[in-house]
Amino acid sequence: MSRRPYIRPVQRSTWWLAQPRYIRYMAREVTSAFLCAYSLLIIVGLVRLAQGPLAYDAFLAAVYSTSGQVFSLLTLIFAIYHTYTWFQVTPKAMPIRKGGKLIAGSIIVGAHWFVFLIASVIILYLVGM
Amino acid sequence: MKIIETDVAIIGAGGAGLRAAISVAESDPQLKVALISKVYPMRSHTVAAEGGAAGVIKDEDSFENHFHDTVAGGDWLSDQDAVELFIHEAPRELTLMEHWGCPWSRKPDGRVAVRPFGGMKIERTWYAADKTGFHLLHTLFQTSLKFPSIKRYDEYFSTDIVVVDGKCCGFTAIEMRSGEVTYFKAKSVIIATGGAGRVFPFTTNGAIKTGDGMAMAYRAGVALKDMEFVQYHPTGLPGTGILITEGSRGEGGLLVNKDGYRYLQDYNLGPPDPWPRKKAMELGPRDRLSQAFWHEQQKGRTIKTADGDVVHLDLRHLGEAKIDERLPMVRELAKSYVGVDPVYDPIPVRPVIHYTMGGIDTNIDAATNIPGLYAAGECSCVSINGANRLGSNSLTELLVFGARAGSGAAEFAKARQGAINESAAKQEAEKTEKRLAALFAKEKATESIPGLRKEMNDTMESGAGIYRTEDSLQATCTKMSEIRKRSANIGLQDKSKVFNTDMAEALELDAMIDVACAMANSALQRKESRGSHQRLDFEARDDKKYLKHSLAHYSPDGNPKVDYRDVTITSSQPAERVYGGAQE
Amino acid sequence: MSRDTVQLEILRYDPEKDSEPYFSTYEVPFNDDWVVLDAINYVKENLDRTLTYRWSCHMAVCGSCGMVINGEPVLSCHTFMRDYGDKIRIEPLQNFPVERDLVVVIDDFVEKLGSVKPYIVPKVEKTVDEGEYIQSPAQLAVFKQYTACINCLLCYSACPQVGLNPGFVGPAALALAHRYNLDSRDVGRAAREDVVASNPGIWECSFVGACSEVCPKSVDPAAAIQQTKIASTVDYFTDFLTPWRKQ
Amino acid sequence: MARSNKPIVWGLFAAGGTLSAFIFPAVVFVIGFGVTLGFYSPDVFSYERMQALAANPLGKLCLFAPTFLIIWHAAHRLRITAHDFGIRADGLVAALCYGSAAVGTVAMIYALFIA
Numbered sequence A: 001m002s003r004r005p006y007i008r009p010v011q012r013s014t015w016w017l018a019q020p021r022y023i024r025y026m027a028r029e030v031t032s033a034f035l036c037a038y039s040l041l042i043i044v045g046l047v048r049l050a051q052g053p054l055a056y057d058a059f060l061a062a063v064y065s066t067s068g069q070v071f072s073l074l075t076l077i078f079a080i081y082h083t084y085t086w087f088q089v090t091p092k093a094m095p096i097r098k099g100g101k102l103i104a105g106s107i108i109v110g111a112h113w114f115v116f117l118i119a120s121v122i123i124l125y126l127v128g129m
Numbered sequence B: 001m002k003i004i005e006t007d008v009a010i011i012g013a014g015g016a017g018l019r020a021a022i023s024v025a026e027s028d029p030q031l032k033v034a035l036i037s038k039v040y041p042m043r044s045h046t047v048a049a050e051g052g053a054a055g056v057i058k059d060e061d062s063f064e065n066h067f068h069d070t071v072a073g074g075d076w077l078s079d080q081d082a083v084e085l086f087i088h089e090a091p092r093e094l095t096l097m098e099h100w101g102c103p104w105s106r107k108p109d110g111r112v113a114v115r116p117f118g119g120m121k122i123e124r125t126w127y128a129a130d131k132t133g134f135h136l137l138h139t140l141f142q143t144s145l146k147f148p149s150i151k152r153y154d155e156y157f158s159t160d161i162v163v164v165d166g167k168c169c170g171f172t173a174i175e176m177r178s179g180e181v182t183y184f185k186a187k188s189v190i191i192a193t194g195g196a197g198r199v200f201p202f203t204t205n206g207a208i209k210t211g212d213g214m215a216m217a218y219r220a221g222v223a224l225k226d227m228e229f230v231q232y233h234p235t236g237l238p239g240t241g242i243l244i245t246e247g248s249r250g251e252g253g254l255l256v257n258k259d260g261y262r263y264l265q266d267y268n269l270g271p272p273d274p275w276p277r278k279k280a281m282e283l284g285p286r287d288r289l290s291q292a293f294w295h296e297q298q299k300g301r302t303i304k305t306a307d308g309d310v311v312h313l314d315l316r317h318l319g320e321a322k323i324d325e326r327l328p329m330v331r332e333l334a335k336s337y338v339g340v341d342p343v344y345d346p347i348p349v350r351p352v353i354h355y356t357m358g359g360i361d362t363n364i365d366a367a368t369n370i371p372g373l374y375a376a377g378e379c380s381c382v383s384i385n386g387a388n389r390l391g392s393n394s395l396t397e398l399l400v401f402g403a404r405a406g407s408g409a410a411e412f413a414k415a416r417q418g419a420i421n422e423s424a425a426k427q428e429a430e431k432t433e434k435r436l437a438a439l440f441a442k443e444k445a446t447e448s449i450p451g452l453r454k455e456m457n458d459t460m461e462s463g464a465g466i467y468r469t470e471d472s473l474q475a476t477c478t479k480m481s482e483i484r485k486r487s488a489n490i491g492l493q494d495k496s497k498v499f500n501t502d503m504a505e506a507l508e509l510d511a512m513i514d515v516a517c518a519m520a521n522s523a524l525q526r527k528e529s530r531g532s533h534q535r536l537d538f539e540a541r542d543d544k545k546y547l548k549h550s551l552a553h554y555s556p557d558g559n560p561k562v563d564y565r566d567v568t569i570t571s572s573q574p575a576e577r578v579y580g581g582a583q584e
Numbered sequence C: 001m002s003r004d005t006v007q008l009e010i011l012r013y014d015p016e017k018d019s020e021p022y023f024s025t026y027e028v029p030f031n032d033d034w035v036v037l038d039a040i041n042y043v044k045e046n047l048d049r050t051l052t053y054r055w056s057c058h059m060a061v062c063g064s065c066g067m068v069i070n071g072e073p074v075l076s077c078h079t080f081m082r083d084y085g086d087k088i089r090i091e092p093l094q095n096f097p098v099e100r101d102l103v104v105v106i107d108d109f110v111e112k113l114g115s116v117k118p119y120i121v122p123k124v125e126k127t128v129d130e131g132e133y134i135q136s137p138a139q140l141a142v143f144k145q146y147t148a149c150i151n152c153l154l155c156y157s158a159c160p161q162v163g164l165n166p167g168f169v170g171p172a173a174l175a176l177a178h179r180y181n182l183d184s185r186d187v188g189r190a191a192r193e194d195v196v197a198s199n200p201g202i203w204e205c206s207f208v209g210a211c212s213e214v215c216p217k218s219v220d221p222a223a224a225i226q227q228t229k230i231a232s233t234v235d236y237f238t239d240f241l242t243p244w245r246k247q
Numbered sequence D: 001m002a003r004s005n006k007p008i009v010w011g012l013f014a015a016g017g018t019l020s021a022f023i024f025p026a027v028v029f030v031i032g033f034g035v036t037l038g039f040y041s042p043d044v045f046s047y048e049r050m051q052a053l054a055a056n057p058l059g060k061l062c063l064f065a066p067t068f069l070i071i072w073h074a075a076h077r078l079r080i081t082a083h084d085f086g087i088r089a090d091g092l093v094a095a096l097c098y099g100s101a102a103v104g105t106v107a108m109i110y111a112l113f114i115a
Ligand SMILES: Cc1cc2nc3c(=O)[nH]c(=O)nc-3n(C[C@H](O)[C@H](O)[C@H](O)COP(=O)(O)OP(=O)(O)OC[C@H]3O[C@@H](n4cnc5c(N)ncnc54)[C@H](O)[C@@H]3O)c2cc1C
Pocket: B011, B012, B013, B014, B015, B016, B017, B036, B037, B038, B039, B040, B041, B044, B045, B046, B047, B048, B049, B050, B051, B052, B053, B054, B132, B133, B156, B157, B158, B159, B192, B193, B194, B195, B204, B205, B206, B208, B209, B212, B213, B243, B245, B354, B355, B376, B377, B378, B379, B391, B392, B393, B394, B395, B396, B398
């Protein structure tokens, strides 16, 4: 048999360095690490809250410490990137038709950002109330 | 040698081959079907067809209309019994395609829409935007996956029909990936290998359209019928030969010369109405339009470009919305390959070799003169297209006669008496192996494959193009038989067994030379002008002598013997072909 | 910039001679109107008869000439030399075994394509004499885009999950399943779910989106897959909450 | 082939992803910088105020539901990301990711509803 198809090896852990679009993808996926860590932080805060004022204040101090602030900043950046990527793909996942015609993706994405703004303002306002 | 045994074997998995396979599978699920193709089915050139497929559907249309358009369009060289059968089956086959999922374009009420096409009296061309062939092919391919009895052999290059005691006993093919010669032992065989446009240098046809099946049948003893009739399509893109569909004229596109003048009115195709008038001007038949170009060129009224002379196809007045809805592919192709956006500028176009009306001689049941051997699609000639095919008849043809070939071959396989004499058949099949071994073994090749192919292309264009003369054809015939001889001296530079395309090109060249010889010789001997066959030395149609099919019989020296058979006429006596305002 | 020649670096592999692939360089004339396939054909006709690749239509519709050019999967008949520099690097499609030179083995894909039952399962059987099924232009528009796939496999080459998970049914096949699921004439969705909604089906896709970025026919398989995920998830929960409805 | 059970985790992933896209930047801003940037007075996050919020049934829900969805969103995506980084022990990774999310969920239930 003269056939001998050659199978090129796949770089299992570094494949994503090959192309900018893969790097962008991995950046999006890595947002989950920050979302995860920050949700854990919130949960820790809730547990601390349940444990009493001393525990809770120590927790707050940690959040306001320099490393806590750096962590929050990083998370904020990745959270916004998550929002950006998530909105960007919604027209694909949930296309909307009206009268047989597709509604332009940019309109759907724009509407999402609009809701995002309103939601953010409400949250900021409610917390301060 | 590997032997694969089956009931029905089909060579070619384009529209015709796939339709035939499904037809066999539906007629009897017990029959084993082998579907062989030198490329994956969805690569077959049916994929390139853009415009549409003809079938009577509108209330104001009638079978008589379709019959008459086809017969007159074919300059009365069509067999009228075949045309009758064809037009009646056409809407049924197209409806069947709809049932199988073909995304035909629709009218607002949800019924199938039709568009006008060249040489047709009423709109009857079903279309799926401007990707009709693509959708037909993929629908057929995907539907074929439903049938477990259809076993595909993709990328097998078929080379020779095996005939024992005058009966077809299968064929040989080379598995491209291993280089192994395989004998397909079959009770009946259908050839559906498509056309042979690649015989010419400037063509809309893909690289695979090299007439292999025609040559196989021809060498096995089936005549090639009406090979002198080769269609030029009036609107190909200069340089690449990419087709701009007739649908673009059906939608209202205009052809103008270098002065912006709609020159077709000078060739009995007027009046130049601003709207698309059926069977007139831009909607005249292809042969007339291509010939008009030639005359304009003689008069110096075409536009000179680096890729030869062109005229302009103007779609601008249709507007962006209509172009995008009906002709998206035209816009895309023009933008990419000639850098012209038809919304803003006219598209440069010129006539280009498009279709082989002639082919493997079959009867109305798609059967050849060799028992057990059938043919359908562009490789065959049942004679519905006569001397000039009407646009959108061939996609329908490959469905109608593909289906017919399938049921005929199925019946034949079931009724076939007596086992195939395997040792005799194997002996025949081994000839292919030997021929191939000799090709591989040749050390000193004095001819190159691309070189010889180019010489063939050039002589076919110069001698057997839009207009022909005794001298030009004689020169081409002489040149072709010289090329036939010299082809014995080609060899392979690639000696690998695996996916050897050098070998495939050698075999394709071999087939094309046979086909070209049949074309040139048949043309030389037809001393009249009819449809796409136009002779400057015999300008009139001569029904007395040539209301006949030409039949070219194989001869190894490249000079086939050509004889004739009467055309079947049922209800339409030959008359003058009139287009334009004069028709009414 | 005007140039006379361009260098093509083409990946070569002949299983009968080579233990592994290597690059060969060819110098070809530069031509403003040429697509890369024209340059490759030039090599085959004039420089090296052993160069092996697939092509047919030269008009971006048969899907046979997919290659990786300068790292990006493209149709070589629809990619212009004028858009590249003086060196063009040409490799076979990623994620497929290399049969020889630029020809890859696609059996596995063809198998997967068939596995999603890509044909109409009719709602009501109609005979030909009863005419066509009625389908409004709006109903057609819902799935039209997903019928445009030419099986060129650029998406399989671009999708990292195809490379990392050989069992993955992959973008084009899943988009085709979606095409039939959305067709108003079809009721085969439940039957397709066996493959489509299995682990190697839609769930192997992590929405990289590369498939849609490289698709020459704007099929947008990424969208098809995400929509299928949503529909399958809804199905799953409906089946779970209303077990009596299951046949 | 068998139908996958992934819709369970994917459903949570999708819901959490959507919710977090809308609210998480604001939430992180509020928690991380609301006070330090002087946007709010420090007592906005005082023990008493938070305690009151956590005691209110509606407040419980507002704290629990989003956090629950987001942590499950993140857990599912992390599992896939681990695979993308070449870690092939998918069973173990899944157990770790979903396990942590489950632990977090239980901790929240404990903090909000039991303690
Ligand atoms: C650009 C273009 C546009 C067109 N537009 C229209 C239109 O709008 N309307 C219309 O009616 N017609 C149109 N036509 C004509 C029509 O498309 C063709 O006549 C028709 O598709 C031919 O189909 P087929 O099945 O006979 O052959 P093909 O589709 O060419 O298939 C041939 C098959 O045979 C196989 N094959 C060939 N040789 C071998 C071998 N040696 N061994 C094994 N297998 C082999 C190939 O692999 C392939 O599968 C158009 C043609 C072109 C080129």
